[in-house]
Amino acid sequence: MWTSLEDKTVIVTGGSKGIGKGIAQVFSKNGINVAVVARNTDHAESCAAEIRKSGGKAQAFVGNVADLASMNRMAQEVVDTFGGIDIVCANAGIFPTCSLENMTGEEWDTVMNTNMRGTLFTIQACLPYLKLADYGRIILTSSITGPVTGYAGWSHYGASKAAQLGFMRSAALELARYQITINAVMPGNIVTEGLENLGADYLNSMAASIPLKRLGSIEDIAYAALFLASKEASYITGQTIIVDGGQTIPESLEALG
Numbered sequence: 001m002w003t004s005l006e007d008k009t010v011i012v013t014g015g016s017k018g019i020g021k022g023i024a025q026v027f028s029k030n031g032i033n034v035a036v037v038a039r040n041t042d043h044a045e046s047c048a049a050e051i052r053k054s055g056g057k058a059q060a061f062v063g064n065v066a067d068l069a070s071m072n073r074m075a076q077e078v079v080d081t082f083g084g085i086d087i088v089c090a091n092a093g094i095f096p097t098c099s100l101e102n103m104t105g106e107e108w109d110t111v112m113n114t115n116m117r118g119t120l121f122t123i124q125a126c127l128p129y130l131k132l133a134d135y136g137r138i139i140l141t142s143s144i145t146g147p148v149t150g151y152a153g154w155s156h157y158g159a160s161k162a163a164q165l166g167f168m169r170s171a172a173l174e175l176a177r178y179q180i181t182i183n184a185v186m187p188g189n190i191v192t193e194g195l196e197n198l199g200a201d202y203l204n205s206m207a208a209s210i211p212l213k214r215l216g217s218i219e220d221i222a223y224a225a226l227f228l229a230s231k232e233a234s235y236i237t238g239q240t241i242i243v244d245g246g247q248t249i250p251e252s253l254e255a256l257g
């Protein structure tokens with residue numbers, strides 16, 4: 001029997017869509033108060049409303065992860081609403097494509113500001129409250145792209161997702177003194193609005209390259225995050241879980257079978 005997470009509070013950045021929305025839904029089904037954080041109020045509100053309709057506790061909060069002042073405001077509002085912060089899912093991320101030959105400094109910075117600085121600012125804004133919570137779980141949404149695999153057009157994105165893991169390992173040492181853990185989920189190809197925008201050809205060829213022969217679901221990632229948020233995971237820090245249907249395993253097409 002797992003220890004209940006009832007009445008703990010989670011902040012999910014990028015909680016209005018895709019993987020973050022899956023995390024918000026699965027965490028709420030486990031009795032956790034959910035702060036759905038995104039820049040667009042309408043999407044965040046409708047995600048929070050859906051959760052409330054199915055009996056969970058959720059509220060939408062506006063926050064831009066690339067802006068520390070905005071994240072500080074959001075964290076204070078969450079505490080005013082739910083009384084504290086126990087778990088942080090630093091999930092917001094963007095993945096525009098651009099060849100390295102054409103990439104401008106601005107395009108590079110936009111990806112790094114959201115994916116990398118966004119991770120830092122999310123944690124910085126929540127840390128004072130996590131320290132008070134006497135619990136403290138941080139879960140990053142990294143990716144297989146960058147730390148393990150590559151994809152043409154995603155050199156900036158891959159760099160940002162690998163950087164999150166380098167950040168995490170040093171952060172784990174700084175946070176350990178507060179009994180706060182930080183770990184990362186590394187999704188493969190997960191069916192989300194963002195991924196669907198890449199087109200049917202991309203989705204079909206990806207599914208064919210995965211041993212389990214399907215793309216992942218947002219719940220596949222959410223349950224891995226929920227495990228890392230559990231009391232039972234309290235001795236795990238600075239680690240990663242790949243959730244990719246075995247996509248990174250085959251050495252060749254023949255090995256894929």
Ligand SMILES: NC(=O)c1ccc[n+]([C@@H]2O[C@H](COP(=O)([O-])OP(=O)(O)OC[C@H]3O[C@@H](n4cnc5c(N)ncnc54)[C@H](OP(=O)(O)O)[C@@H]3O)[C@@H](O)[C@H]2O)c1
Pocket residue numbers: 013014015016017018019020037038039040041043063064065066091092093094095114118141142143144186187188189190191192193194195
């Ligand atoms: N989908 C996949 O297959 C896949 C695979 C590996 C890793 N990942 C990672 O999973 C995470 C989520 O990806 P997804 O596919 O679920 O993306 P998505 O469907 O495009 O949703 C992105 C979410 O992030 C929010 N967001 C974007 N920029 C933000 C900012 N500056 N501040 C606050 N919120 C922001 C968006 O809301 P607003 O636009 O309203 O702010 C939205 O809620 C990302 O970190 C991505 O790298 C995804």
